[in-house]
Amino acid sequence: MRDDHDGGDGLFEVEPVGKKRSRGRPAAVDKTFRAFDPHQVLLLPPSLDDWLPEDHLARFVADLVDEVLDLSLVLADYTDERGYPPYDPRLMLRLLIYGYTTGVRSSRAIERKCTDDVAFRMSFIPGWTDDREAAIERMMAARTYARRGDASAELWAWLDAVEAECETRCGDPRAALRLIGHAEDALSSGSEHPTPEWLDWFSPVRLSAFKGNTQLKAGHLPQARQTLQEVLDDLPPESDKQRTVVFGDLAAVEAADGHPEAACRYAVQALDQLAITWYATGMERIREVRRTLAPWQNEQCVRDLDDRLYDWGTTVSALQR
Incomplete structure (x- = not known):
């Protein structure tokens, strides 16, 4: 970014070094922004980070905004605590920089990309909350958008799964299981339309893993155990992260069913x-x-698990991969 106060047409206009801000400026306030958590954990996929490779440009832009750029002057412009919380400046700057670096410069084009492009979606999607009404409104909008295009069976199933996660987070896992059943039917029926590239991670086995977690939360322990054990058998070799989550869910099933030794065995497998x-x-x-x-x-198996949990000092380098 360069200083364009001499009349250039650069991306940003920057005040010359040493130029003082005008007197009488209102003092900045501790402004509340809309929720912005780029590392929000979801079940589908388990994390927003799973959507992008490690070397993707969007990650570089995110690091640039979060770790390098000084946004103190931007934040200083928020001088009024009143009003609806605005979007976080970090989020908006991420979108702007990523858009310009990929040739997407108009606000309307960036808005479309926030719907269509996974790299923009990583910047823009808010984290889930327990606001069921807001979640339903978003799902209605998503389904309307899907109907206007050539939605694949995978996309429709994924929408069912996302809505199921909303229901689970809002305390209704039984409704979630009905939606998951509908998603399974959609995948079985298939579609002539291709699956979007950003959804290539979604598969019947991923849906089954989510189903097992939901059965666990609904208290259907025998069904959850069977579902998750089948998922372990069906997961492809490269699904290391998902396998860890399934081991953890199986451990939770055994703990909920009063089997501490079996729970610890699965937990140790997850740690391995x-x-x-x-x-x-x-x-x-x-x-x-x-x-x-x-x-x-006080059981020995739990004590052994504690030893494993709190003895990670020698494996820090491996855990950072």
Whole structure:
């Protein structure tokens, strides 16, 4: 970015170094922005980060905005606490920079990309909340958008799965299971339309993994155990991260069913997998299981699990991969 105060047509206009801001400017306030969590954990996919390769330009832009650029002057312009929370300046700057670096410069084109392009979606999608009404409104809009195009069976199934996750997070796993059943039917029926490239991670086995997690939350422990064990058998070799999550869910099933030794065995298998391929979501699953094992904390299997959980010092380099 260069200083274009001499009349150039650069991307940004920057005040010359040393130029003082006018006196009498209102003091900046601690403004509340709309929720912006680029590392929001989802079940489908487990993390927004899963949508992009490690060397993608969008990641570089995100690091540039978050770690390098000084946005203090931008934040200083927020001098009024009143009004609806605006979008986080980091989010908007990410979109603007990524758009310009990829040749997308108009606001309307960027808006379309926020719907169609996964790299923009990583910047723009808000995290899920427990606001069921807002989630329903978003799903209605998403389904309307899908009907206007040539939506594939995978896309329709994914929409069912996303809505199912909303229901699960809002405390209705039974409604979620009905939606998952509808998604399974959609995948079985198929479609002549191609699957979008950004959805290439979605598959029947991924849907089954989500189904097992939802059955667990609904208290259907035998069904969850069977579903998740079948998922382990069907996962492709490269699905290391998903395998860790499934081990964690199986551990949770056994803990909920009063089988601490079986829960610990699955948890240890998950930790073994994490030592090969680190995945924060998988570790969180293990920690959740450990909390549910509190009634058996004096059992030897739980003590052994504690030793594994808190002895990661020698594997830090492996966990950072």
